[in-house]
Amino acid sequence: MKTSEVPGRATARSGGLARIAGSFQFDGPRHGAVVVLVAVLVFAALRYDRFYSPFHVKAFLSSTDVVCIGLIAIGMTFVISLGEIDLSVAGTAVLASIVAAMLAPHGLAVTLAGAVAVGFVVGAVNGSLIALLELPSFIVTLAALLALKGLALILSGNDKIPVDFGTQLVTFYDGSLGQVVPYPFLVLLAVFLVAWVAYSFRAFGRHVLAIGGNRLAAELMGLRVARSRFTAFLITGSVAGLAGAFLTAKTTSGNPLEATGWELNVIAAVVLGGTLLTGGRGSVPASLVGVLLLASVFEVLNFENGQGALTIDSNWQNVVRGLFLLLIMVVQAGITMRGEHLQRRRIRDQLAVARPIRPVADSG
């Protein structure tokens, strides 16, 4: 008992750095992802000469794994924090991608507006069914995925729609700031900032977390639950629409068979970031970290393949991808458990500090 008192008091009394360190709340899943991301990036720097070359940085930051998955993951953070899920994002993206390919000759603004509008409408339909009719989001969005893929096939006439290289959409996507930071990545950053503010510094984000944490309590508190849930699906729909336009730009075609499995990549990224699927806890920066983590791990694998150190055929590649995902999760699980352990110990230490003041001392 005596020994555990000392560190608690020392942290509280000494100022400066120790105080900051003392107030630092270790949040296992979130900080675990950052630690692993840094480790992966350092590993890449040490192992590959060209990983941080401007050319590769630009290629990496404009890949669909970063831009499209990132955009959707930011939106998905709201839905998952509510304790809901949106499986329809890949369908939304692919339908928006077809629409964007059709609108591409009419200029950038029209194309992006059209794609986002598609996503907005999809989000509104999903949101109405889920928030107003109280249908389970998993089923509604699963059905929507099926329907949207069907719509994309009908609209495209079951074929690719090519997009001209000279269209504003494609030149915008290929453009970059100082040959390093691609414009689509800047768009991602802008969306990220807006979402971060809305999530962490505005009432909307608090409402989302409150509803995700305990819906009944949120209702009894008088929060407009239906409205927040509806809005969250509008957000995922809209960002998925934007991601669809960027997909068209990246592949210079609207292809109804693209974007398969995106929903799982997005969910994996959000969860790796540390957002709880059961709702009530999450953060937008954490989701971005999750996206970058997943993308850089896959990129490292590509480099490993390209270096010829080990040539991996596609079967092995999937096995290795799975194993990497596993490795990250196990490391994170370890960090989480360690973090929880530390947190428990800190609470115990604080109790130990408080105990002499309170006359009743129990071992709880």
Add this chain to the structure above:
Amino acid sequence: MSPVATEMQPAGAPPTAGPDRRHPTRTIGHQHGVWIALALLVLANVVLTDDFLTLSTLQVNLTQMATIVIAAMGMTMIMATGGIDLSVGSLMAIAGAASGYLLLSDTTVFGGGWSGVLLIVAVGMLAAALFGSFNGFLVAHLRIQAIVATLVLLIAGRGIARLMTNGRLFTFDNPELLLLGRGQIAGLPIQALIMVAVVVVTLVLVRLTTFGRYVIATGGNERSAHLAGVPVRRVKYLVYTIGGALAGLAGLLSVAVNGTVDAANLGLGIEFPVIAAVAIGGTRLTGGNARVLGTLGGAALMQLLAYTLIRHDIPKEVANLVQAAVIVAAVAMQRRKRV
């Protein structure tokens, strides 16, 4: 500490289980929405489709849904604990690949016959159960969220299966195994009989055994279940293992139907129809209830719908739209009224 209820509510959710005295019609819709939708679809078919009420219609539909239902039985238990298994399709492929080793050599080593088939099935199910237990380990012991934990095997599992078969597709002519997939007893496909047996066993397991109560308690409120003495970890570990074994059985049946082992396509994308069947059946994704018969109804509804659309020459893309609408409608019927 209260005894374990048959159906538990997650914290914060309004009470929904049990007959609602104030809304008798809503209760019927809630409890039997799937069956009402199914009955309506059958009626529509009787009127609209030629030669619908024949034995061959029943045979075709039962054959098509058998693998999905068998895999969905495991999924029902997994989802009842609040988990999910995205890797079912990959587990099916692994089971097929594992049995492939025996299929290539069975005529010489086991002299064929039913004992050989039994061994093939046992090995396939065991292999899939092994990988399923790996899922269980990740979820139960490392406490990784199920949707990402099983994503690992969804991605890697098919690669493993293809490596096991060297990426090749091979055909076999084991007569007993083919009979298992294509044979009939009293006009009913053997597959369908196996399906019924699996459903009955699952029903007994969920409704009449302590394990079943544990499953539902774990999904209802894991913490209170743990405090009440439910071995939560072991329960979770076991449902993924059982789910793996059943996915393996489903995989072997589709191998038996096709007469080929094709690790690249066996069970590819089956996770969505399986999960849809469970969810349409009324099992909540958050866990705490297990509607075994509902899952059967959900799978039947999806299958009959696909069959109806194909029979009326509706293009696949339009069929997708119709299926989506019916899924939503079926779920809307069992909508729960919120307080």
